Amino acid sequence: MIIPIEERLARVLLTCVAEPGDERLGRLVDQEGAQGAIEAVRAGGVPDCPDRVELEKRFPAWRARLSEADPERLLAACEERGGRLLCPGEAEWPSQLDDLGAGRPYALWVCGDQDLRFGCLRSVALVGARTASPYGVHMAAEMAAELADHNWTVVSGGAYGIDAAAHRGALSADGLTVAVFACGVDVPYPSAHAGLFAEIARSGLLVSELPPGTTPTRPRFLIRNRAIAALTRGTVVVEAARRSGAISTARHARDLGRAVMVVPGPVTSPTSVGCHTILRDWGEAVCVTDVADVLDRVGLIGDDMAPERRGPVLDRDHLAPAARDVLEALPARGGAGAARIAVTAGVDLDTALACLGALSAGGFVERCAKGWKLRRGPAEP
């Protein structure tokens, strides 16, 4: 789906004026469209809707921010630095976020070459304490690296402790990792992780609901956690103190019907108290001790479980011309995102996606952490 520029600019403005996850605003957008909602804020007249009274209280603050926002400039500056805006309904939009209903992001600011949608189809959130113990850091890094080895994407929040260990573990295994920020994708928070974020931007993805330049606040961290839970097939809490943000991520995962997994630790360790509380009190949570346990919970049947199918089932000569072009556009080694493949093949993104689907069904290509890669036939080494 191609989103008109007016709609894109209206969604940029939504990310500028309101806090992420405002369900009343989300319902207004569902009713009036993004442009209609922005028009209503600008005109100061709340349309007739069940949330009218509450929305009217917010309109003045939103109108003040609206007068300061310059969406064209924001978008241009972002694209200049290699970033992009994703809107609901676009090919790269992770449709699993729609499970958040009216609370889904108005749009996503993304930095990095990978395809967010495909990258998160096989993804797990690894989250936990900022003040992690050496045990927790070890477990997060080990599990992330092994998930990457299995072509699973590791999603986390870029924070100190468990988050950073998870990102680093995935990077160490050349895997795809996604950092979801509670600030602009150009704001390195914490600043000590600027180098880590630069590395993630090179091989993975930085994602935020907030426009570039935005600084983090405590509520933004909490509301960000629902996006981490929604993007992934399950959340693993590696270590968490009694009152840890990671517990809120796990709670969102539970409420969204995603798998909630917990790594146990010594009961004498304060950074495992939250993990054990979840294990004890939440019927849905499971104890996981390694990646096999995690994949057992989130793995796609016939994919991680069954033995790998081998080789194409169709002759290459029988392919349609566009599909042949797309197949030629795949790199000989490693994978590439659908957007990059479309450019190389000289087709538009929708055509590329349709062809990749057909090529996958035909056994020519398969998904990988980076998007798509050639499937090796039985005759090849």
Place this chain on the structure above:
Amino acid sequence: MIIPIEERLARVLLTCVAEPGDERLGRLVDQEGAQGAIEAVRAGGVPDCPDRVELEKRFPAWRARLSEADPERLLAACEERGGRLLCPGEAEWPSQLDDLGAGRPYALWVCGDQDLRFGCLRSVALVGARTASPYGVHMAAEMAAELADHNWTVVSGGAYGIDAAAHRGALSADGLTVAVFACGVDVPYPSAHAGLFAEIARSGLLVSELPPGTTPTRPRFLIRNRAIAALTRGTVVVEAARRSGAISTARHARDLGRAVMVVPGPVTSPTSVGCHTILRDWGEAVCVTDVADVLDRVGLIGDDMAPERRGPVLDRDHLAPAARDVLEALPARGGAGAARIAVTAGVDLDTALACLGALSAGGFVERCAKGWKLRRGPAEP
């Protein structure tokens, strides 16, 4: 219930000739009585019953052992050393063992002054790895001591590692602890624990289904585990390797409808692998991190949960003469077993038990780890 001497001697013989927990023999005893079953073995004729074929195979071996057994001498020698035999139906018989059905013990050999039945009404099994880690030993000892502080009895198997730490923790807090042996109560196994067993015999109880002098075998350890599970309100696995006997105790607890509790540990520790497997795969098992969690699972409502009731609700002068005698027989400080109270009061055990029940309902006495103790009134310090 008074058990006739012939019945007691027949049960002594049952513990001598057959392995504990033989359900076919148990059913024969249910049908013919203990004396009838021994008579059948002696005569070599299996009565008409569904287990006839299987029993016939065992009779020759049992008959051979029968010819060597001297039940009067065994019983006399045991009583000389301060021990006793408990038969099903006796006042001190822990009736929760009857949940084992035909697999319940034929009788129990007991050493120690405490009342086994009352001691195990509020009891928890703490079991685990012989090759325990320092973490596991610490947790077992701490939890046992705190259970003792709450007047809960700690039951375990007397082995190296977790078992010994649990017994020692309870002893350190002057609590009641019960060791259930897979050999005669006079056989210190392992011999390094001879001192520990002597201490348990002084303040707690040694219990076995096997007659004095019997040595342990591997099957006896496993069959012993069901008695530990059945005696207690729940089993806590503190540490367990992948293939640990503690898992069999937990399985018996589960099958008996008792609480199954697991102390988590680092997933990098081989001695916690069994714990995490139970947590992951058994829907019934709960994660416990301290004694509050354990009592939350096994505590008697209105006892451990509710605030303590205070003071007698009946005037002492309104008591029946026997009840007054029993009340006078309770020690001024600490507790005493029902048997000892009966002797001091000059009444038989059944009368003492009936009076203690009435006195408890009247608020004069309450159960404690040692049996019964005076309840302090609000006017007393």
